[in-house]
Amino acid sequence: MAVEEKEVGFLGLGIMGKAMATNLLRNGFKVTVWNRTLSKCDELVENGASIGETPAAVVKKCKCTIAMLSDPSAALSVVFDKDGVLEQICSGKGYIDMSTVDADTSSKINEAITSRGGHFIEAPVSGSKKPAEDGQLVILAAGEKALYEEAIPAFNVLGKRSFYLGQVGNGAKMKLVVNMIMGSMMNALSEGLVLASTSGLDPWNLLDVLDLGAIANPMFKMKGPTMIQNSYSPAFPLKHQQKDMRLALALGDENAVSMPVAAAANEAFKKARSMGLGDLDFSAVFETVKVLQHQS
Ligand SMILES: NC(=O)C1=CN([C@@H]2O[C@H](COP(=O)(O)OP(=O)(O)OC[C@H]3O[C@@H](n4cnc5c(N)ncnc54)[C@H](OP(=O)(O)O)[C@@H]3O)[C@@H](O)[C@H]2O)C=CC1
Ligand SMILES: O=CCCC(=O)O
Structure with a gap:
């Protein structure tokens, strides 16, 4: 070789x-x-x-x-x-x-x-x-x-x-575990941004506060600003993130691991796909959280 x-x-x-x-x-x-x-x-x-x-x-x-x-x-x-x-x-x-x-x-x-x-x-x-x-x-x-x-x-x-x-298999499993966590975090950030705006806070201030604390991370720093601006040019297509949630949940099934947080995140990504957002960046799941807020 x-x-x-x-x-x-x-x-x-x-x-x-x-x-x-x-x-x-x-x-x-x-x-x-x-x-x-x-x-x-x-x-x-x-x-x-x-x-x-x-x-x-x-x-x-x-x-x-x-x-x-x-x-x-x-x-x-x-x-x-x-x-x-x-x-x-x-x-x-x-x-x-x-x-x-x-x-x-x-x-x-x-x-x-x-x-x-x-x-x-x-x-x-x-x-x-x-x-x-x-x-x-x-x-x-x-x-x-x-x-x-x-x-x-x-x-x-x-x-x-x-x-x-x-x-063989350990690389695939590690990748799915990582992306399962990432998909759940993206949903948590989306809900946090909606909660901040709806309760009268400036979402830009939320991003600054997050970035200085224990849960600061490159993903929030990179995606937060573009989400606030409703900009979802695809780096990681949402349809692939939903595929990864689906495969991670199947891995959970095989191993009898209960993952209610990941399951809820997967539902949000599925909803986003049904809204035609699959080819946008996975941060477009934020749009589904906003839609749910407007319906309530
Ligand atoms: N984007 C990201 O941030 C990351 C993505 N990944 C993973 O990397 C992989 C690629 O992601 P990404 O480049 O973003 O995806 P894209 O959707 O941009 O590209 C997918 C590629 O797969 C090809 N393809 C799809 N279906 C078939 C098929 N049936 N036969 C042959 N080729 C096919 C496409 O060909 P065609 O051009 O003809 O459609 C294209 O080359 C995915 O598994 C994704 O989960 C991993 C880390 C980060
Ligand atoms: O599979 C996609 C991962 C994207 C990332 O690690 O930022």
Whole structure:
């Protein structure tokens, strides 16, 4: 596997994939890209990337291929469908799925890749569009240790810290736990902003007070101001946050963990999707809290 040779394939050029592949190019990697909507490859090609016509073509060309896809269904399709990864994966080739999926999806992909002699790690990430652009992601890897170690030069470009978490599934679970907490916090902030305004307080003052206390955090600092301004340009699409809440709740079901706060947050994200807000930033869940306030 040649991640250390600075050559890599990249499947999926959405908000995250585009930023990550661009970053690899900027740092001297040769990158061969593929995206379902092929026109999204154009900007990467202008920046020096090559195109693979299919996932299989990318894997055929590259010893190691990274994927950054929307959800379990996309991750499975790119591997198992016609012209997919499985058609060319073989001994000596590595596949790194950085999409946020559940452990079951990751295990299915791992079994298929390794049964053909390939090597697999999952490596979902914490951090959004800006950290992806700046190489400041937090990488939550699990699976074959040797591939993890060979991927470190690429991970050092993409992230500020990588964790190796052991067997396949642990990276997916860690990512879902983190995003479950994040989704609940976003709902708490939304309710706090509505409560502040409705009870006569200045929401900007609330943000200043939060930022000086024990619950100060980068998410409140970054999203609070744009929420007050009703601005939801997508960094992390709401539909993906709802997917992560759904998958985290399923993990809770499997482990008999009661998560009423996360369940309520999931309902708010579902409501937001039903209001047509799925492609906006996940902070647009604030709009559902405002609607509920106006109905009461
Ligand atoms: N945005 C963020 O802040 C973060 C996102 N993530 C996770 O990273 C992953 C990607 O997120 P993001 O870049 O924001 O998402 P986007 O919605 O911007 O991009 C999704 C990508 O998946 C592709 N895709 C969707 N369905 C299929 C399919 N059936 N077959 C092939 N390709 C498909 C899209 O292709 P096409 O262009 O053709 O639609 C696109 O390349 C998700 O799992 C998300 O949860 C993780 C951390 C942060
Ligand atoms: O999955 C998305 C995570 C977004 C973030 O960590 O800021």
